[in-house]
Amino acid sequence: MTMTTETTTPETTTEETTPAPLTVETVLGELVQAAFGTDETITPYKIATVINGVFRIMGAEKRIPTQMMYNYDRNGLIVKGKKGAKAYTRDEVTAYVTKYTNKHLG
Helix, strand or coil: CCCCCCCCCCCCCCCCCCCCCCCHHHHHHHHHHHHHCCCCEECHHHHHHHHHHHHHHCCCCCCCCHHHHHHHHHCCCCCCCCCCCCCEEHHHHHHHHHHHHHHHHC
16 A cells, blocks of 8 residues: 655745835825815915925926915916915815826826
């Protein structure tokens, strides 16, 4: 009588988790949350800091001066037709910053 022994090795499955690609939308959510805190609106200055934060996190060397957003506010470029508002809601900021940073990040 011949005995054969079969050795089995347990299969190890290692799921490699690759981090999600960094996109403006994923970065923007956290930056907007931090910028607004408990406020309902933010100023053009804060919008500039959010934009610069997105550029920094995305690895771009581009930065904008904060005064530029006040000029954009005065000319109604942040929200079409809303000139000199000096205060913008979360939805307005998210839409504008997404559009602006996607345009300038290529």
